Every structure is written in structure tokens, then in C-alpha cells.
Amino acid sequence: MALLQIAEPGESTAPHQHRLAVGIDLGTTNSLVATVKSGVAEVLLNHDGNKLTPSVVRYFADGRCEVGAKPKAEQADDPANTIVSVKRFMGRGMADVAKYGTLPYKFVDAPGMVKIETVAGVKSPVDVSAEILKVLRVHGEDALAGELVGAVITVPAYFDDAQRQATKDAARLAGINVLRLLNEPTAAAIAYGLDNASEGTFAVFDLGGGTFDISILRLTRGIFEVLATNGDSALGGDDFDQAIAAHWRRLHGLVGADQKDMRRLLMAARAVKEQLTTTEEAATEIHLSYGQTLKVKLGRAEFHSLTSHLVDRTLLPVKKALRDAKLGIDDIAGVVMVGGATRMTHVQSAVNAFFARPLLNNVDPDKVVALGAAIQANVLAGNKTGEDMLLLDVIPLSLGLETMGGLVEKVIPRNSTIPVARAQEFTTFKDGQTAMVIHVVQGERELVKDCRSLARFTLRDIPPMVAGAARIRVAFQVDADGMVSVSAQELVSGVMAQIDVKPSYGLTDAEIASMLQASFTHAGADAEARVLAEARTDASRLIEAASAAMRIDPELLTVDESVAITDGILALGRVSEAADPRAIKAAIERLSTATESFAAKRMDKSVSAALTGKSLAELR
């Protein structure tokens, strides 16, 4: 018996080999591009001299489009053709988009993802995102004076496979080679160098312009695993501006302010809000239409009481995420602050009070995600070597395929770091079998019916052979973005079939957690089911083999033997119906005994057939 050695938890793989690379934070409201120069990550300026490029695209009738600050400033002029926050529509169907309430766009239903009708034609969210990415790519290439070999693009941790694939497609359209998609909270954690920390569980508190996300990450040996995500897709810094503007309108009796005055109010509110992060009181002037000038001021305490309900709204998702991750506040080693809105002092003190932990907030919260992506891109581009190589993501559920009896054979176990490739050999079950269905499943349970089916394909043209003689190599590959491809090859003839798995929808963390939990609670039942299914498979294999042998060599059997074997086959067939693996095994035993002398005679026959007509010299 082979002796075992203790293994390290986890393995490593080889990196790509490239050079000029950037990290891109493709945000809902703003996008950034960053790179590592002389070992330090920094955000690159766009053509306007700004670090943030608004994620706004305006289409014109001549097919042209503009991206960034200009279309954002002019969005009120042409709302139907100015696409704002397109990230919300990525990989989304009509039903999902309806949840965002009334939007000024003409949506067109399309398979998989909605499209938007503009003066420049029908555009998919992928097309719109590609326009933003194109601009960012040009910024990057201009700032670095060279062609990019690739980029790391960040996506929210809750993005499913369809949304991730849509993001990759957009990058391809923009002429960007995607080194890897990286979860936003993971990127923020990298920017803080947490990947160099030994271990620990961290919370990433991301309050952006229009969205709030909380993620719980577990770091084990340089690998981040997203334990839980939660958030509020309708809560962000903009809501604080609104609250201030509403307060001033009440205070100064501007009940019927028009669109343009509202916008001026909001801009002033935003400026005051930003000032209040460093001063106790802020004041500004608003030039309203009809030449009126409004002097407004706000104290920090007043601002806090006006918006404390918004701060409170962030804490509920935080509690939910901790509960989903089955963790308490004490399990959290640190809290990373992401998003410009986390600069507000009362947000900081509320988070600080809730976790009772010092906050990680000394990296610019607007840039932290892009900086982390840049660091990762630099590593993936091969500019760092050896031990600095990071492995950041793992597959959340095992991948495997269906084998005889409805059992799951796991090929890649859960929590394997990606990219990963594993292959395993399988064989045919029946004599002369010429095709094999490869059913790819995801999950932890022992039976196919309890797992999630990902894809199914058929390997055809297997040369006819006796059962068990064919050698079929099934290879699973998961790339760095979690995309799965499976191939099957019969090694004797070389026939091959393969499939890329692009599930039409992903699993939420909650679903993954419940699938895992089910595998634990059903462990006993699953083990029994496996024993039974294996016994049944053995039984039908034996019945198959014995019946075939009786058809081929009936002359070798005495009447008694023939009756005994036939009885054994029938008995085994009957017992297999029942759910008693012990009885099946006993029946297999009996049939095996009944076929012993038959098997011996067949062996003699084939040996003598092989020897007949050959001289002793030939055999030596």
C-alpha cells in the first residue's frame, strides 16, 4: 500500500509572459485606467487631464459617439441617445432592466441581453461598454507610449458568468487583450497589499456614486475567496447630494425649481458635501435662472443629521453579508474602504463603530480598485517573477461529469485555484459502444440529479471495442476568468469532441452556499446512494458480460451451467431493482461463482485458438 505524505493546502500555476499592461476599473458611474510604473501603481490621466472618465456614451445620427465628461454634462440635451450607467444592463434581460424603473431609453428585447435603440442604430450594452473601454485603452496607450499587451478589468463580485462574458466581449471589441477579470473587492484588497498578509478575513465596504456593495473576502495563502456579497443598487453618494439639495429647497422655498436649477442645486450640494469631509462648515453660491443668486451654507453636524438614515441603510447589507458568510464582527481582520462616498466622515465613523476595527482608507477610495487591478496586471504581464505571482480566485463548486448509474465523478474539486486544467480517463460500458455522452455538472453532491447541469455533448465515432477497452481522455479547463471548457478524446482513434460552457445564468453566492450546505447535510444519504449506484452499475456490467459470453460461446456450456448462469442473471437483475446494495453484491458474488468454470473454459478456448497451428519455435 502506498504511503501518504502531508500536502500543502493549494497549488500554483505558471503565469503569462507579457509587458505593458494596465488595470481598468470599468465603473457604473466613472471608469479609470491605472498602471504600475517603477514599481508604484498610479492612475493615468485622460485627455481632459482628469483621472476619472465618466462612464457615459452619447451616440450621434452620423454614427459617431462621444465618451466621458462632455456627454455627461450634456446628457439633459439628448437623454435617449446618452447612455448612462450601462454597466447595469450588462448581461441583463428585459425583465431585469424593468426593475430599474423608468429610463429614457428605447430598449429592444434580444436573446440573452437587452439592446438599446439609438440614432446611430441598435446598440447592445457590450457595444456601449466597448466604446468606454476603447477610450480608456487609448488613454493608456498614450500615457505609456506603447501598445498594451493586456489589461485586467474589474467586475463586481456578484457578476454572474453572463455578465463576465459580456465584459470580456466588450474588451475584445475594444481591442483589449483581457489578462483577467478581477473582482472589485479583491482588487481593492490587493491595492492595500493584503495579499501579502498571511491570512485573514476582510470586509470591503464600497460606497460609490450610485451603488453600495459590501463583500466579505477570505485570504488564504495569497488566494482571495469571496465568502459573501450584499449591497444596495440604489444607494450611493448621489443620494447624499439629493438630501442636501432637498433641504435647501425647503429652506429657501424653491418648490417649483426647474430641471436646470435642480442640476445647479445638486452640483452645489456635491461641492459642499466634499468640502465637509475636511471642514466643519461649508458655503457656496448658486446662480439660479432669472439672475437670482442663492447663498447656501451647511454645517457638518447638520449634514450628518440630514443623511444619517442613508448611512444606516448601508449597515443592513453589511449585517446580511456577515450572516451569509456565517461570521461575526470579531472574525473580520480589517475593513477596506472603497468609493469616493466613503470619504464622508460620518460614513467612516459609522463603519468604524460597527466593526470596531481601524479602517483601511489611506489609499484614494476612488482609485483603489484601479490600482489593485494595475498591480495584478503587472504581475500577470510577467513583470514580476517567482513568489510574487498571485493566484487570486478559486472555483466555488466542483466540476465533474456524469458516469454510469447517475453518479458524479468530480474532475476539478471546489476551491481549486484558477486557471486550472485536469484530465481523467474513462472507458466504454458496453461492447461495441461507438458514442459517449459527456454530461458536465457542477456541485458537491454524489448524484447527478442533485447537481447543476452545465452542458452535454457527445463523443462519436469511437471504434467498436469490447467494454472497457476504449480509453477516453476527458479534459476540463477553467481559465482565469472562470470560463469552463471540456474536451473528450478517444486515445486509440484520436476522435475528439469539445464544448465551451457559457452558462446562460450564474449562481449567486447564496445558491452556492446552499448547494454546499446540502452536500454536508446529505453526506450520509449521498454515501449510501453512491454505494447503491455503484453496486447497480457493477451488476449491469456483469449481466452484460455474462449474456454476451453466452451468446458467443454457447457450446462451452453444460445444460446445468447454462441454467445456473441464466438463473443468476435473472436473480441479479431482480435484486438490482431493489435498493439494497448488500443483496446486489451477494447476487453478483453468486453469479460470478456460477460463471467461474465457464470463464475458465473460455480462457482455455482462446488460448488454444491462439496456439493452434503454431510451432513451439514460433511461440518462444
Add this chain to the structure above:
Amino acid sequence: MSITLTERAATHVQNYLTKRGKGIGLRFGVRTTGCSGMAYKIEFVDAASAEDQSFESNGVKVFVDPKSLVYIDGTELDFVREGLNEGFKFNNPKEKDTCGCGESFNV
């Protein structure tokens, strides 16, 4: 429910953990793969998972996930020498048969 280590196995595990400089114990598990059904695995553990069952024997903590436990409950880990080769060996009362290479087993 029990998982135990022989004194000899425990001594070796303690040595390995000290040399490694970190780790809180061992993880025993089974993978449902291999030529005769299942295969054992032993890994160092740096952080236990919430679902793990833990055992302590001769001063060594052993963590087992509930899914593996049904296959290896009652196992004693021994450290044996076979010629020049030495290593750990699972004495699993549930084990019915092993394949030729000894990497796989059946319950």
C-alpha cells in the same frame, strides 16, 4: 465519531508542523475518485472551515469535513516504514478493499 493518531504518527506530525512554522493541524479527507472508488488526502490546515468536525489525538488536531467523515470515521493514522519509504497510513475500519496501487479504497 472518532479519528485517532498513533503516538508515532503524532510525533511525526508535530515535527512537520514545527518545521513548517505555521498550521493548526491536519485535514483528512477523501476524494471520490481513483481506480477503486475513493482516495485519501492529508493536508496541513491553516484555518478550519465552519463545517469541519475536529478531533484531537496525542496532541494533534485533525479536521474532517462532514462529507469525508462518513467514509473515514474510526480511522487511525499510523506512520510506517516500508524499506526506504516511510509515510502515513490510514487504518480505516470501513475500508473493504483497496486497488493494487493502494491509492484508492472502497467502503
